[in-house]
Structure formats: structure tokens, C-alpha cells
Amino acid sequence: MLEQLEMILKEGLAALENVKDSAALAAWKTACLGRSSPLATFLGDLGKLPAAERPLAGKRGNEIKRALEAAYSAREETYKAADLERALQSHTLDVTLPGRPIRRGRLHPSSLVLRRIYAIWADMGFQIYRSRNVELDDFNFTLLNMPPHHPARDMWDTFYTTDPGVLLRTQTSPGQIHAMKAYAPEPVRVILPGMCFRYEQITSRSEIQFHQVEGLAVGPGITFANLKGTLADFARRMWGENVRVQFRADHFPFTEPSMEMDIECFLCGGKGCPVCKYSGWLEILGSGMVHPTVLRNGGYDPKIFSGFAFGMGPERIAMLRHGIEDIRYFWGNDLRFLEQF
Ligand SMILES: [Zn+2]
Numbered sequence: 001m002l003e004q005l006e007m008i009l010k011e012g013l014a015a016l017e018n019v020k021d022s023a024a025l026a027a028w029k030t031a032c033l034g035r036s037s038p039l040a041t042f043l044g045d046l047g048k049l050p051a052a053e054r055p056l057a058g059k060r061g062n063e064i065k066r067a068l069e070a071a072y073s074a075r076e077e078t079y080k081a082a083d084l085e086r087a088l089q090s091h092t093l094d095v096t097l098p099g100r101p102i103r104r105g106r107l108h109p110s111s112l113v114l115r116r117i118y119a120i121w122a123d124m125g126f127q128i129y130r131s132r133n134v135e136l137d138d139f140n141f142t143l144l145n146m147p148p149h150h151p152a153r154d155m156w157d158t159f160y161t162t163d164p165g166v167l168l169r170t171q172t173s174p175g176q177i178h179a180m181k182a183y184a185p186e187p188v189r190v191i192l193p194g195m196c197f198r199y200e201q202i203t204s205r206s207e208i209q210f211h212q213v214e215g216l217a218v219g220p221g222i223t224f225a226n227l228k229g230t231l232a233d234f235a236r237r238m239w240g241e242n243v244r245v246q247f248r249a250d251h252f253p254f255t256e257p258s259m260e261m262d263i264e265c266f267l268c269g270g271k272g273c274p275v276c277k278y279s280g281w282l283e284i285l286g287s288g289m290v291h292p293t294v295l296r297n298g299g300y301d302p303k304i305f306s307g308f309a310f311g312m313g314p315e316r317i318a319m320l321r322h323g324i325e326d327i328r329y330f331w332g333n334d335l336r337f338l339e340q341f
Contacts, residue, residue: 002060008032008039009064016071022079025072032068039065109322109341110211110330113314114193117213120237121191124230126215129182129190131175133197137165139174143297144254152253157199159208168197172214173254176290176309179216180298187219188307193314204326211314216290218300218307224257224289227308231261231287238317239263244270246281255288255309267323275320282320285312 012032019025031037043061046054107115118128137148146152156170175192192214200206217230228247235245244264252258263284265276272278287310292302300307315330322341329337 002057005042005057005060005064008042009067012039012068013071016075019075022076022083025075025079029072033065033072039068106339106341108330108338109318109324110314112341113318113321114211114213116238117312117314117317118191118193120234121213121215123237124233126189126191126217129175129179129192131169131172131178131192131194133169133195134161135167135169135174137167139177140167140169140171143177143294144173145291145293145297146253150253159197159199169194170198171196172212172311173309175214176216176254176294177298180218180295180300183218184299185301185305187217189217189219191215202328204328207315207327207331209331210327212311213314214309214311216307216309218290218295218298218305220304220306222306222308224308227287227289227310230308231285231310235261235263235284239266250286250288252286252288254291254294256291258286258288261285261287261310266320275323284317285310287311 015028015032019028032039034040039061043058043065046058046061049057122128140158141150141153142148158170159168161167172192172194175194179188179190179192193211195209196212197209198206200208202208217226232245235243243266246262246264247259248262250258250260261284262281264270265273265280265282267273267275268280270280272280276282287308290307290309295302295305295307315327318324318330319327
């Protein structure tokens with residue numbers, strides 16, 4: 001019985017000596033290790049042997065199987081290397097062929113404005129605080145002083161999800177609540193940039209998605225004068241040392257008092273042009289003192305703490321700066337537009 005096994009090994013190794021290429025090697029593998037090879041047949045028939053011979057025959061059979069497999073692998077490696085060598089010699093690389101040019105990428109106009117805004121606020125000591133795009137109704141409205149059925153909610157056409165109380169944020173303001181909850185009772189000085197979503201008809205002036213950069217400062221003794229000074233300083237850093245600003249009273253549910261800041265039209269120098277609608281001023285951002293209810297919702301005692309908040313639209317700023325007439329260009333993925341920046 002064992003002589004038969006040794007014969008299988010000897011004949012297999014002898015046959016391998018005559019193998020000259022990878023095709024012959026594949027045939028050898030089928031013949032010596034395949035399902036109908038003498039070795040496979042022997043191992044399959046182990047059960048027919050007398051019980052006393054079975055352990056030894058099984059052990060030796062498996063040893064021989066491993067020996068043949070190892071011999072096969074070693075030979076396969078040498079053919080692989082030889083095949084590669086042959087392929088490299090027959091397919092030579094033509095180094096005279098000119099390379100394919102790589103298209104140069106560039107930053108999106110919104111990213112360019114955002115980076116400018118980040119840099120200015122960073123210089124002024126404001127950290128960037130990232131907040132989520134998908135919000136709870138509570139954070140987007142209720143905690144910002146707009147409880148359910150508050151008429152101010154109608155100002156924002158909202159994308160609701162199929163989960164009750166979960167929506168796409170209509171503004172970056174819910175980030176104020178997150179930031180305050182994260183920092184209270186320590187002072188806060190952050191900007192909150194990000195994408196906002198509104199269920200609006202898409203026109204040249206309105207999009208369903210756009211960026212906002214919100215700002216928030218909370219601490220003891222922050223005043224309206226601090227807000228005006230900070231915003232005027234931002235305007236000078238953004239639009240130049242000599243830019244003039246004006247403040248107009250406005251209303252937002254989450255600030256009290258509230259105001260808009262305009263800058264003198266940098267296209268006409270304040271004389272009046274189609275972009276500023278002949279007013280000489282460009283509306284840039286909304287702002288105000290954080291409403292006491294919002295402060296309380298963020299974890300601050302409004303008797304001790306006060307703060308201001310503001311929000312601006314980088315796309316609007318880019319449109320004014322570059323004379324872009326249609327907001328749809330920003331997300332239209334048209335290279336003729338994007339390659340101009
Ligand atoms: Zn103008």
C-alpha cells in the first residue's frame with residue numbers, strides 16, 4: 001500500500017522534470033493533483049483499507065500531497081517571473097509619446113469667499129464651529145424663539161424629512177444653540193459656516209441650497225456698540241480700509257434689537273448703479289443682540305450674559321463682487337462659469 005504512494009510521489013516529481021512551460025505545468029497539476037489523479041483516488045479510498053493501515057496511509061498520503069503542491073508552487077513562481085520578463089521585452093515602453101495633460105482644478109467661487117471670510121474672523125479671534133446639516137425642529141426653530149405655530153416660521157420654506165421633527169436646516173442659526181450648549185457657561189466667540197436648504201422655487205435670485213456664515217459672541221457685558229464695531233471692522237478688512245457702512249433697524253425672532261448692515265456700493269462708489277438699485281448701498285448681513293430667550297435656551301443666564309449674532313451669505317457676496325447675475329450658476333456645474341475664478 002505504501003509502496004503505491006511512494007510511486008505516486010516519484011512519478012509525479014519525475015513528470016515535473018519534463019514540464020517546460022506554464023501550459024504543461026497546468027496539465028501536470030490536473031494529472032497529479034486533480035480530482036481524478038491517482039493520489040486523489042487513493043485518499044478517497046482510504047476508508048476501504050483495513051483499519052490498522054488507515055492512519056499511516058492517511059498521514060503519508062497527505063504528506064505526499066503537500067510535497068507535490070510545494071513542487072508545483074515553486075515551479076509556478078519561476079514561470080510567472082519568466083512570463084513577466086517576456087511581456088516586458090515584447091511590449092516596450094515608448095517614451096517618445098507625449099504625456100496626457102492633467103486638468104488643473106481650482107476652488108469653487110463660494111469656497112474662495114468662504115476662505116476669505118474664515119481668515120478675517122480668525123484674525124479677529126473667532127473659531128470655526130461646524131454644525132449639522134440635518135437638524136431637529138427644536139434647534140432650527142423652537143429654541144431660537146420660534147415655538148410651533150409661530151408666524152415667523154413662515155419666513156422659511158422648509159424641507160421636512162419623513163421623520164417627524166427632523167428637517168434640513170433652513171439657516172445656520174441652530175448652530176448657535178449647539179455652540180452655546182457646548183461652551184456654557186464659558187464665553188463663546190465662533191463663526192458657524194455651512195450649507196442651508198430652503199424649499200423654494202429656483203430662480204436667478206433664489207436657490208434651494210446656499211451657504212451661510214453665522215457669527216456668535218456671548219460673554220458678560222457684550223454691548224450693541226461691540227456688535228457695530230466688530231461688523232464695521234469686518235467690513236473694512238473685507239472690502240477695504242475706506243469702506244463706509246450703515247446700519248438699518250430690522251427684525252429677527254432670535255435677536256433683539258436687530259439690524260441689517262449695508263456697505264457703500266463698491267461698484268459705483270455710492271453714486272448709484274443697477275447693482276445697488278441706485279441706492280448707493282449694498283445689503284450685506286443681518287445681525288442683532290442675542291434674544292434673552294435664546295441665551296437661556298443655550299444655557300446662559302441673560303442677567304449676567306449678553307451677546308451678539310450675525311449672518312451673511314457668501315454666494316451673495318461673491319455675486320456682488322464679481323457681478324454674477326444668476327445664483328443658479330453656483331451649483332450648475334458649468335465649467336465655463338467655474339473656470340473664471
Ligand atoms: Zn452701486
